[in-house]
Amino acid sequence: MRRNRRGGGSGLEFGGSGEDSFVAVVVTKLTGALLFILLLTMVIMALLPKAVDLAPPGVGNDREIAETEPIPLSITTPEALPEAIAGRPYAIALAAAGGRGPLHWNIEGPLPEGLTFDPASGVLQGTPAKGTPQPLSLSVRVSDGTSIATGSARLVVYQSDRPLITPAWWKPGLPPVPWRAWLDQGVGFLVLWLIHLVGMSTLANLERIAVQGSVALGGSDAGSLSVGRRYAIYRNLIRLSTLSAMLVLGVWLWTAR
Numbered sequence: 001m002r003r004n005r006r007g008g009g010s011g012l013e014f015g016g017s018g019e020d021s022f023v024a025v026v027v028t029k030l031t032g033a034l035l036f037i038l039l040l041t042m043v044i045m046a047l048l049p050k051a052v053d054l055a056p057p058g059v060g061n062d063r064e065i066a067e068t069e070p071i072p073l074s075i076t077t078p079e080a081l082p083e084a085i086a087g088r089p090y091a092i093a094l095a096a097a098g099g100r101g102p103l104h105w106n107i108e109g110p111l112p113e114g115l116t117f118d119p120a121s122g123v124l125q126g127t128p129a130k131g132t133p134q135p136l137s138l139s140v141r142v143s144d145g146t147s148i149a150t151g152s153a154r155l156v157v158y159q160s161d162r163p164l165i166t167p168a169w170w171k172p173g174l175p176p177v178p179w180r181a182w183l184d185q186g187v188g189f190l191v192l193w194l195i196h197l198v199g200m201s202t203l204a205n206l207e208r209i210a211v212q213g214s215v216a217l218g219g220s221d222a223g224s225l226s227v228g229r230r231y232a233i234y235r236n237l238i239r240l241s242t243l244s245a246m247l248v249l250g251v252w253l254w255t256a257r
Helices: 018-047 059-068 179-184 187-216 221-255
Strands: 002-004 011-013 090-093 104-108 115-118 123-126 136-143 148-155
8 A cells, every 4th residue: 555645635545566557458458459350350251252152163054054955855764674474463654854844655566465554654554364475565655745755665474384372371381293294204104103003012912811811711712712803803903994094194195285
């Protein structure tokens, strides 16, 4: 504390060191400088154009060209259409690129029975009734009202080897047996011959048992001969049945070619 004698008066005042006064001056000047820099930066950012307002070089020209010159109309669907299977639903939508306005489609050529075509949407759908012996050649044409694009397409409809039905829940899920292929390879004759051998062997065993029973009961030779004649007739019937079955199988394989 010191006495103040300025202006002819007297009073008390608190004094400070010179270092505190210097720090206060420096802080004041730095704060003013920072405010000035911040204000200058804001002015510069306001004057600079934004990036979104600047168009990249060449973009405007390309956009104008695109607006004045439309993409030519063309069919983008592959020439080979996906295969169809007789008895199963089928659907495919034809596609095109370019052009202006709504598209109108047209297909020229024999469509498989069961398939229909919608000219407005370009959708070919339906359930083909039967397969085709060879690929069908179709002519495809699309128009947007001002231009026309043409192309070709091929469609194949396969015929399934077995009926397309859902098996019942109570039927066992056994794989299908190619009976026709087996019969064509002669398996049918082998099965008939095996059945013939089993039948003849069974008759021989039954005949032996019958003869032994006749002898055990004190039968005469006439009884044994009667048993032998009866089983001889049985053997001839089995031979005749086997021969008839083989003959019928051979005729069926020959006529089914």
